[in-house]
Structures are given as structure tokens and as C-alpha cells.
Amino acid sequence: MRNIAIGQAGGPTPVLNASLAGFIRASTESCIHLVLNGYQGLAEGRLHVMSADDYRIIEEHCEIPGAVLGSGRYPLTPQRMLQALEHLQQANIGTLVFIGGDGTMLALHQLSKLAASIGYDLQVIGIPKTVDNDLTATDHAPGFASAAKYVATSVRDISRDLEAMKNFEQVRILETMGRNSGWLAAASGFFKKQASDPPHHILIPEQRYTWDQIISGIGETLRQYGYAVVVVSEGVEVEGDQVEHGIVQGRQVLGGISKRIEHHVQSSFGVMARAELLGMQQRSSSLAVSQIDYMEAIQVGEVAAKWVTSGQTGVMVSIQRENDREYQISYQSCPLEKVAHGGERLLPAAFIQDPDRYKRWLRPLLGSDLKEYPAALNRSYLDAEKQIKP
């Protein structure tokens, strides 16, 4: 009889706990150890046998954002990995499962290799999560759809507000998550139908920009529509510079590019500009959970539980789209090695060049309950007046 250990690592999502609940419900093994506080808890031996009470609490958290086991970031040095393996062996763990993103999968892969090298027969399975969709080898991962829904609806709503207030405030610059990839920032264009609809400019890390380009583009929008909504991914480089919020444990925390754009816009045009981060709600808002995201989050957990029994190891659960016309997915196994060395998943050039194609890809993930807003009356009348006096 071999025990299972499961933990959560990296930044939480609104559906990270759903994957844990899915795994635990579908698990047929009687003895599950919970790893508290991610890889740090693993290295420090914070493993607890799941009690009936714990099971109930995890169930209660199925729809709650955050990480019920505690998560975190923790660089796993070789020394710490050996400690982790010792703790696992002491608890007679035969299977280690972690829910996380690319860093988590890399660490799982390394643990798996190290275990093999010391003759410890450890089954290892990864359950994917992300908010910025940078995890490779999967069409998308749980967490992204809810974050994208939050970004799309917030930018639409904030734009409505600005459009009504343009005699007072003319430019809003909204900063999204996305260190290397523009999936989230580009999702802000989901409701855009024509050039005059906000957001007018979406800046993503996949592309290079100069200050001149950015500022003259915003100036042109101001002249045409009297206001401008700009969305920028935190990882965007302008003239080779990225804006850093700070460095924590050797990890660069990005943030602040929107504030720089605000400054340039104000000094170039003398208008009122406001930079705002879309913030931590992107990875935590219970208000924006996409139903399909929630269901898939549970399902990746269930699939991992089945794989424990069927004996798969060194793999991550990956979501593949079966069909371009209607939304249909399958769960496939992907070697952790491929995930670990696949690099970050960037927004494909086809989606950058053809935003409608990206929107078609995105639509099923966001859900069918999203409302398109008709144009406001002040805009219709303005357009009519322009047509009368060209």
C-alpha cells in the first residue's frame, strides 16, 4: 500500500481549489497526504494525512479562490529536493501530485529524476494551472479562462465609464498580468467590434515598441475619438526596457509600465491620464469565474486521479482541442520533460494578426453568458453630428 501526496504551488487562481477537490473526489486510494504551503512545505516535511474533516474543508473550498493547502514560491535547490524526497520516503509516499504552472512542472520533473537516481520509485503527476496561459504543451490550462473573463469584462466596463467622462479624463492605461505572453492583454479586445471601440491599443510582450510609436498612436486616437483606452501587459518592453516592481528571492516581479505610459501621455498631450493595474483580482476574483474553467479545473484533477491508478508517471495532464468549429476537448498526457523544456507559450502570430481568430478561440472559454453592449446614445449622436458636418 503506497500513499499519495498532493500539493499546490505558484500563484493561485480562482479555480485552483477545484482541481484539488476534483483529484480528491476521484481518488480511489485511501491514504492521501496533504502537502501544506507548496514546495517549501514539501522540503520542510509539512505533510498531513488527510482527515475526514480535511476532506470536508477541501470540498467546501471547491468554488473558493486561493489555495486551501497554502501555496507559495520556493526555489528547490538540490539540497532541498533531497530533503523533500526524504520526507516523502518516511511517509511511504508512492505518488507525488502537484497542481501548478511551468515552474512547478520543472520542479516535479527534477524531483522525479532525482528520485530515480537514488532508487526511489516515485510516481509523479502534474496538474496544470495558469492565469496568463504561458504553460506550454496544453491548449490552455485551468485558471486562464476566468482571468481572461475578468480582463475582458473589466476593460469593457471601465471603457464605458471613461467614454461617459471624456470631458474630464481622456486616457486610461490598464495593465494586465503576462510576463512573456500577451494572452490576457489580448483578451481585453474580446468585445471590440470596430476600430472606434475600446480598447484602442493593446500592447503585448510578443511585440517590440518604441515610445514614439506608442505615444503617436495614442495621440491619433485622442484626435479621432476624444479619449483612448490602452491595455498593456506587465511584461511589455519598450525600447528594450522592462519595468520592474521589485526582486523577490531572485525572481523579478514586473509591474509599472502603465505608469510610465501615463507619464508620457500627460507630458505629451497635457490630458488627464490614469494608469491602473487590473491587479490581483485577475488571479483571484470569485466574481469572474468562467463555468467551463471551473468544470475543466475539476476534470484535470479527476484525470490525474485516474492516472495514479493506471500507473502513468512523469506526465502532466494536458488539454487538447479536438475541433476548430465546436468546442470539444480531450485530456492527454504530456511528458513533464517536454513541459519543463518547452519554454513559455506565446500568443501565436496568427492570433496577433487576426484578432477575430483569437476571439473565436477564446469565446467558448469565457462562456455564453457574456453580454455585448450596444453603443451609448451620446456616441450615436456624436457620430450622426459628424456625418452631418463632415
Added chain:
Amino acid sequence: MRNIAIGQAGGPTPVLNASLAGFIRASTESCIHLVLNGYQGLAEGRLHVMSADDYRIIEEHCEIPGAVLGSGRYPLTPQRMLQALEHLQQANIGTLVFIGGDGTMLALHQLSKLAASIGYDLQVIGIPKTVDNDLTATDHAPGFASAAKYVATSVRDISRDLEAMKNFEQVRILETMGRNSGWLAAASGFFKKQASDPPHHILIPEQRYTWDQIISGIGETLRQYGYAVVVVSEGVEVEGDQVEHGIVQGRQVLGGISKRIEHHVQSSFGVMARAELLGMQQRSSSLAVSQIDYMEAIQVGEVAAKWVTSGQTGVMVSIQRENDREYQISYQSCPLEKVAHGGERLLPAAFIQDPDRYKRWLRPLLGSDLKEYPAALNRSYLDAEKQIKP
């Protein structure tokens, strides 16, 4: 036959359009003029007779944030007021209705007095809206409940995220709207049950603080729980200083106190702190609309339409609570003069001293569909470990 003119002014809310729709549905007058872009539109004569198409578009906007007529901020000088009255007289307007906050009500009151002084018999009615609940002479106004729901749920969700990540990031400082009043910031404590629950510190403009107090308080929380969530109203003064984002048309735009606290926390404790504005979503998020807010927004519009017929003038629709035990309100008329000179409505001392009392007041406004989150497992285990080794 006298015509009605209606406009929207000031910062939008998620339910500002609901009040307009409520008014228009309940109006028995056949000829309604729409004032585009608030008081600026009024001074510039941007009045349009509502067509059947316009009616349909306003109906379609009933659940949409922003201001379908266009809104804005515009200082009404005596000169501009006279222009506005001229345009109204030309269109044979007998009734002027505006939906807005305290500035809007003051302007309506002045217009009403000026009209009387030139012998123009103009009926004037105000429909209230607010997000920060600073409008006097009403228990609350439409817009506040949805903003408070957004703040309460966002702070709860962001806190869950931080609690799971405290080995990486220790302090979050979340800045709310509220120039002079702490209603919104205090709403962030809605889900708090005990001292250890976040938010650990709520700073409101009604109270005075020193940097020493703020920083030593956060330090104590860090020592006790390993992380700290701080909520601060944009209008908070520390040692006599308020943080300004800029000045637009003579109006001070606040913002940035959270960033200063971040700086002090980082330099005092060397921890990772992150300041974020809860942002424009407070007054625009379609995700956080409170059902009761939406209904009341429609009703204040309907009441104003009835008053047009019954001939009330120089008044604002005010919401009064009839009962402390169960939620029951009535709509009363309040003289615009009283609203205009009543000053800003601050959070009462009784609510500051007894947060539970404020929560009881707030509960019916936020709605009954809000979920309390149970404690996460990592916290329960941490508490248990502390009890074992005190």
C-alpha cells in the same frame, strides 16, 4: 404642454442607467428631451427629443454600467447657467431632472434659484447616485451597494490569494475610493469575523493617523500572522498630508496613498509589499452589481417620474430606512437646498467604533447571495501547531 429634460452627471455607477430607464418607463409625459454629456451638454444646448429608437437603446442599457447619455464633470459658472436656462426655455422645458451626486444636486439647486430669479417657472428634481456614499440626507444612494459589494468581495478574494503566498509576498495595500468618507473602505471588513482575518487594518478619512501608528500596526500584524492586508481610502490624511494624483479643472483627483504605505512598509521591514488601487471597477463593474441596488436605482427613477406629475420641485429623491431589524425603506423628498448645504456624509462614529453594527447595516444592501469562506487548511494546521508548541 411642457417638456421634460433629463441628464446624467458626475462619475458613473454600474446602476446609473437603471435610474434613467426607471424614470423613462414611469414617465407619463410624451415629450422627453435627453441632455447629452451632463451639464456641459446642457450649457451647450445638446438636447435631443427622445425617439422610439432612443427609448429602446436606454432600455437596452438598463443593466449596463456607465452613462448612456454621456456624463462628465463641468463647473457651472453663472454665465454657463444662464446659457443652460436659455437652451431649456427654447425647447419649452418645464421640468429638469438630473441623476447625480452632491455636486450635481448643488448645481440643480443653483439652476432652480437662478430660473426663479428670471421668472422662468422650472420644476427641478434630483435623482441620487453615488459610489462612496457621501451624499447627505439619504440613508444611501444607488451605486454604493454595488461598489461596496465589489470592494468586500475583491478584498476577501485578494486576501485569500495573499494568505496562500505569504512565503513570497507579505503585505498588500488596497486603495479604495472615498474622498472624505470611509464607507467603501470600511465595507472591505464585511467578511471579517476575528482579529486574525484580513483585512487587518482599514484606514478611513474620518480618522487621523501618523506614520508611526500605521507602520507599527502593520509590523505587529506581520509578527503575528506572517502577512498583512491593509485597506486605505484614497482620501486618508497622514500627518496632515493627502496624496494627490493630479488636478483637473480645479478639482483635486486623489490617489496614491497606498503606494506611500508600500514604500514605508518595504523600507521598514524589508518585506515584499504591493500597493494596488481597487480602481475604476468600483464604479463600473458589471460583475458586482447588487440586486437590491439595481432595483432601488430603477425605483428612484420611477419615484422622480411620479413627482413630475404631482408637481414637486426643488427636491431630491431620498432613501430612508424604516426599520432597524428588517430591511424596509421608503422614498422621501428632501429639499435640494438641504442636500446642497448638508456637507459630505461621513461614516458615523457608531459604525467606526462597532464594525458589527456597520455590517448589519450593510448586509441587506450587498445581498444574500454572498458566501462566507471557511478557514483554509494551512491556517487551521498552523493554528494547531501554535497551540501544541506555545
